[in-house]
Amino acid sequence: MGLFNKIKKLNIFSGLFSVDEDFFEELEESLILSDMGMETTLEAVETLRERVKERKIKEPEEVKACLREILVEMLAVGEPGLDLSGKPAVILMIGVNGVGKTTTIGKLANRLKADGNRVLLAAGDTFRAAAAEQLSVWAERAQVEIVKHEEGSDPAAVVFDAMNAARARRVDVVLVDTAGRLHNKQNLMNELNKIRRVIDREGESSSKEVLLVLDATTGQNGLIQAKQFSQSAGITGIVLTKLDGTAKGGVVLAIAKEMGVPVKYVGLGEGIDDLQPFDPAAFAEALV
Structure with missing residues (x-):
């Protein structure tokens, strides 16, 4: 986990789980507790629901990978680096x-x-x-x-x-x-x-x-x-x-x-x- 090895992790992935409605509800709660906010959380979980269904995902590691993919997409806004082209x-x-x-x-x-x-x-x-x-x-x-x-x-x-x-x-x-x-x-x-x-x-x-x-x-x-x-x-x-x-x-x-x-x-x-x-x-x- 490199740079962020001390960040608060989602406890929902700490053990075995089934990909059912209880899982998605618990995930919603965990994401809200991670300070993502209600609106952003609901969008992330709904997108996960759709992809899990589309891809027929059942394995925990595949669900985790799918959620990571969604979070990275949500963070992909603007330009990552600094614009230093015009001096000073x-x-x-x-x-x-x-x-x-x-x-x-x-x-x-x-x-x-x-x-x-x-x-x-x-x-x-x-x-x-x-x-x-x-x-x-x-x-x-x-x-x-x-x-x-x-x-x-x-x-x-x-x-x-x-x-x-x-x-x-x-x-x-x-x-x-x-x-x-x-x-x-x-x-x-x-x-x-x-x-x-x-x-x-x-x-x-x-x-x-x-x-x-x-x-x-x-x-x-x-x-x-x-x-x-x-x-x-x-x-x-x-x-x-x-x-x-x-x-x-x-x-x-x-x-x-x-x-x-x-x-x-x-x-x-x-x-x-x-x-x-x-x-x-x-x-x-x-x-x-």
């Missing part, structure tokens, strides 16, 4: 408090640098005490440059300066940190919209990615977060963190189905190398 490419990192945004930026900076990119960090979280210092530590670890202002500064001004510095220094990728904000606080979401407008104005030819960092233990609230943040900044991908615990992470299937937004990366630990590209097949294998 900009990656805006957003999310609520405590999801591991700053840590994720440090890990992503390290990956991009290892791939041969010149990377610049923009310390757009000017509210949290020592946020810029924390990002500076990650910049040093990843050996990348950073633009930061005083605590309490206008985050949009930091982004403006970072974009100008990126052009002057021929930077390949600008990674923008932002303050953690509750998705239901309109003034903070308006500020995020302002940051996005600065990026669009200053980076006309830039490729742009907006990555929502989600805690895998968030459950269905993650779908609500995704919808709200998408309205303010647009979302091109998800980074799912804290999958190294007892997380279930099924909410990404609901987000993929309802919003067409793919998971780009998963965080599997605290180390600088513990950010990995998302593998739908491995994720489905681990869940099942």
Whole structure:
């Protein structure tokens, strides 16, 4: 099961079973408990019912393989990688408090640098005490440059300066940190919209990615977060963190189905190398 060997598994497959109505009902319950959500679960189980009938499946391993196939299909939305074609490419990192945004930026900076990119960090979280210092530590670890202002500064001004510095220094990728904000606080979401407008104005030819960092233990609230943040900044991908615990992470299937937004990366630990590209097949294998 590789990367996702600690993910919460569907207990329905832990022993022998018959492919009958009781099995499908129990599967529905297990998928809902994995945070997939009601609508996504019902669609997955109904598709499984149809394929089991069509293919005359009776063996447990064949049912598992069929369910994995369906889950992978549901996750096959959007583009899996990052678009870095227009220089400087900009990656805006957003999310609520405590999801591991700053840590994720440090890990992503390290990956991009290892791939041969010149990377610049923009310390757009000017509210949290020592946020810029924390990002500076990650910049040093990843050996990348950073633009930061005083605590309490206008985050949009930091982004403006970072974009100008990126052009002057021929930077390949600008990674923008932002303050953690509750998705239901309109003034903070308006500020995020302002940051996005600065990026669009200053980076006309830039490729742009907006990555929502989600805690895998968030459950269905993650779908609500995704919808709200998408309205303010647009979302091109998800980074799912804290999958190294007892997380279930099924909410990404609901987000993929309802919003067409793919998971780009998963965080599997605290180390600088513990950010990995998302593998739908491995994720489905681990869940099942």
